[in-house]
Amino acid sequence: MKVTIIAAAAALFFLTEVYAVENIQSDERRGTAGADRTRAVALESGAQMKAYRVNPKGGGNLFNPAITLVLDFIYMDTNLSDEEYDAREIPGYRTLHDADGHGHGGFEEGFNLRGAELTLSAPVDPYFNLYATLTGTEEETVVEEASFVTTSLPAGLQVKGGKFRSAFGRFNAFHQHAWNFVDAPLPYRAFLGEEGLVEKGVQVTYLPDLPVYTLLGLEVLEGESEVLFGEEAESGAHAFTAFVKASSDFGEAGTLLAGFSVAGGRTKNGSIEHGSEFTGDSTLYGAEVTYKWKRSRRRSLLLQAEYLLRHQSGDYVEDAALPTAARRLERTQDGLYLQALYRTGRWGIGARYEVLDLFRDDFMEAGMKRDFGDRPERITAALEYRPTEFSRMRLQYNHDETARDGVDREVFFQFVFAIGAHGAHPF
């Protein structure tokens, strides 16, 4: 309740702040008050500019949103049978399927239409930009993202709200088709699920005017992410994240980005083992480092690593269908991925190594440590071919030992195509 009031007050503060900026600016510029003054100044100089304009097409049609459609089409082959593939899990971490037994976010042997993703974006007015991403699979169309972003707050502040991909970590904010490999890295898969942390909520970020790029952010989230939190953990928003990211250039072509993130909240879900239920608290810590070297359009190198550590404590029922007593569960587990991608001309080669149980593999049930066997690992190699910026083909091989015994070999052949507006790429 208290939280709600604080949140409402903060929201009001930001709304009034949006309009206050207008006043301050116009006051500064022309010494007059009134929210309309800035617009008037802008229009005035716009009219002056128009006198020069000869190009009738310049500017495009500003009233239509920018529309982009991305098709993500994948052929997958594996040495496992369909049953084996669907029954896969990462013992000690999570099952990879829903309660109804269906593979979740996974692929089927053969052709897969992972999604046709439609993104629309445009300024709402001088104060907000709006983004919506609708992802259509064969079964359903879901609103993957629908959020507003402020543009006119003062002092390097920005508020984002709606449903969005959390800025936790490095990998999480990227859409599937923009990934450097077909699938999500193992630590993400283990701690956040294939979809990553996509939540309804509000994000506040702050970019201080420091000599080095430093971004600080806080998010209040609904906490519905199945693997980390679970919809029913608590009514109301029951999760948060906080993050800091810093970046610096090294020479003409190199850029380093590093960051720390934390996500936490109440958890109630059945993702640990099939049919189980866990109720308690979760905290996920993340450390990220990315180095990008881009000599020219033709040659670039990307090195990226992320380390995730999750701590959970609460009550655990192994089979929720039976009237057994809950046992205390404390687990502290971690994971790391390292990846490299080198591109030259239209070709790119990528390699990735992922591991869980790296430094911590504590799964303490009623004070007893459970041992699940060999350390889960995966090695990936990929070859990509990009005829233009708008089409991409990728051949990928996974040597997957995440089930702790046995090897799952997977081959993917992926096609990604984009049409419509030229989206600007984040770093």
Next chain:
Amino acid sequence: MKRRVLLWMILFLLLSAPASAGLNVVATLPWIGSIAREIGGDRVRVRVLVRPTQDAHYVEARPSMILAARRADLLMYNGLDLEAGYLPVLVESSRNPRIQPGMPGDVDCSRFVEVLQGDAATGRADRSMGDIHPLGNPHYHLSPKNIARVARGMADSLSAVDPGNRDLYMANLAAFERKLSQKLKQWSGAGLEGGRFVAYHRFFEYLAAEFGFHIVGYIEEKPGIPPSAAHIQEVMERMKEDGVTKILTTVYQVGREGRYVSERTGAELVVLPHDVGSMKGVDDWFGLIDRILEVLKGGTGGGR
């Protein structure tokens, strides 16, 4: 815990207090920075985002650029979608209300110029035609006529943001215009009228229009796409017919195809500076045009 976060926030707010007088101008391309320095004089600190040797068509956003944009009083850019791959992200991530679309600090230099329609003229534009410029040819910076308009537009934009120094900007503009008219006299003797060249990309159209020479063919068939053998053959035949002896290209675009055509036809592959700073001695916009004309007139190619 909460209190500590709050303290940190306050500390950062204090550290981030804006520094000092003068305007921060962020220019995407080196030539824009060069003109902005001429017009802004001592009143502006200019930060250029794109490296002089970089291909302006394919630039990626870097966090350091976002930080620069965050401090900008004015953001000056080429426009005509040349920066479409990174500028929208920079502007939004900058969290800077002064440079948002429609604000006085949002300075799209293409608003001031007369645009050659180029790709836009055909009436049809889609990506099967490669990375075309559907809003018209954006490489107007090699047009002295247009640069005069841009300089005036910049003076107006600076005055709109900083009305107290309007006189200074107008005086700098007048000085720039005097220098330009002198240079125009000097350049008018370039004697390029009727010359015939082949180029890699539709990069020198404005220069050709203003100095009376012709670009009779392009090595690239579709922008951003390697040319087909048939197209190369066609270009070489055209070169023979028209007696073309020079293939014009830029530092970032000296490709296999250009060298091949040069070897086959005996024409010289001339590497021209595409922007300020892309070659030694090309230190401002005047120097850029000086060097290009010098090379076209028959001097040897640039350094580097």
